[in-house]
Amino acid sequence: MTALPVQVLHGIYLGLLAGVVPAVVAFGLGFLFRYVVGLTVPAFGVVVLGVALAGVNGGLLAFADPSITGAANAATLVVALLVVTMLTLYTHAVGDRLGADLPRRITLRGLRDRTLHADVVDLVGGRSEVTVRVVGSVRDVEGYPPLPEPLRAELRAVAWQFPGDLRLSELEERVTDRLRSEFDLQEVSVSVDERGRANLAAAPPAAGVSKRTPTGRRAVSVETLVPTGMARGDEVAVLLDDGRVEGTVVSARSDGGTPPQAASADPESAAEDAHEDDTPVAPSAPTTTGGEGRVTVAVSRSDADRLLDTDRAPVVVEARGTGREYELLGVLRRAGQRVRRLALGENDPLGVAASPGGVREEYGVAVLAVRDGGSWRIAPEDDRALAAGDELFVAGSRADIDRFAEVVA
Template identity: 35%
Template structure:
């Protein structure tokens, strides 16, 4: 029997030689398992595979003599245990390296996608009669760094989406169109869509911002005011808030008629006001916010929406004692206005209706009568003699 140190050295050398077969076998198994299942082999599995392969190789190459092991197992036990330990350690290292290699290897080994080209021929086989291809979502919808996570229901809805797009446009154009659709449909602040050559899309998106801060324009502030609210006041109405001798224009962000209690978390109700004492959250320019905050008595009035400043000036002329009349310019009326010597001035002229907005076709101080309606200014009796019976503009119109 050789001394113990010699047996240990023989065990190390024999173990290194016997590890050649286990390294190849375990490495191949670990690589395939990591690539398919996405996880490493367990250490007991590695040892259970490596030891039989190692000792079978040792017996086949003559490193281990079966007659010697049978005749005196105690004398060769240190050598065998040392060789088994070496085989196990080397096999564990092979398992680790093979798993790392499998992780770095791309899963999709097809030809890289050129984003400037159309879809691959395999995907174009599904083109319908109109030349469109269906783009569907694959995998989970990812979150965008720096934004809050998507809501679970929105994430599931996005993952179930599919779109019909022209099959002959470049992939980069498909991605741009899908991003625009998702932003407009779901009010998403940022979306990243990636389409591969097979016609499948992966999506990363940030949740929509529906909080109060997201509705305030840059350079403005939201101020809550307690005052008498007109009936029907709702989000988006343009208002003027009067604080003493100063006035501030703003836009309503929310209203509430419930002002009871010591605490209130903001006017966020989206239903129109029922009138009476209430609270309104109004977006105003930053420079005017302190005016409202420092005033104890505030009055809120609603501005007319959609009217041009020129029409608002008509009310001031009426208040000053002038008469304004809207007339339809048929041939007789047009001839009367052209022939009269009375002090009548044509303030505005409407061109023939082309389907525009109510006041989009009006021209002020036109200098001609080539239209289908007009606003004329003059004294009441004079207008009665020239264009009797037409619509008279009153205060506030």
């Protein structure tokens, strides 16, 4: 009689050999049903089919009855049967998962307009949010100096919340803009996948003032009493005897000591603080602490000559005010309305309602703006034709916008 270990190895071999066809069939069924119909085939049914196919294919598993299991090679047959069962279950699960994750219509535009996976979107305060985190190492950008290790560590710790209904291309743009504004990076390349994981390549901040001075402007330093909290990019006015000069802060330094933000920016102390209270340290833009110092302002060429003739002058920070667009969005939100950016899919999804007026009458949403590949057109005419590929900003109730989004997808 053959030893039990040999029968087990023989059974594994036979199971792998006989399970190839059942595994392929199980993968195909799981994928096609989930991709086409959106349903998951019961695993038990797939196992029964796989065992039957293994009996037809291998010739050894067709008669799993007592006369076979009681035979001298029963261990071989049982092990082979278990191997076929596990192969069938595994390939069915892989096919089902691939069918759920694969986009329904694979086009160049569809790949560009991918959205986040539903599993990573959280509902917070009545709206969807996603947390974008940097994964892997932060790469350097070719042609630029390498990132300092403290800055690289701060970038790896980034975890920001964004609206969960954004397309991946829009999400990448927002992450890029925020990285540029908060870390003053020269160059940023961001790639975000469906699960909110960002791959990042970045170049360190510009070392010289000239790289931060806008084209056509001149940077001039002025000794002054520096306001507390001034940051790069603030709009300021320098008060001279013959008038005022307006410009943008390129850099500022005050003698008021080290600001709290700068103290927490040290990687070692930030790590200690995070270890003490388990709260991640959010990076912040460097600001002044107030006191005597110098402010470098980007101004026009004529204003630069006026500032060069001045040894010292007061500097005041201009108020940027409240963006009217945010006030408008607040009013719409309080009225139960929402604004969303959508793109019209292919094959004329709107049909006879392919105009702003038709969309309003058919779906109850208002088309605020349209872009057909060129510039945005605000408040388009009711009879303006809408075509596949057009981008829209629409306003309406959440239910109406969701219904309209399903139609145009």
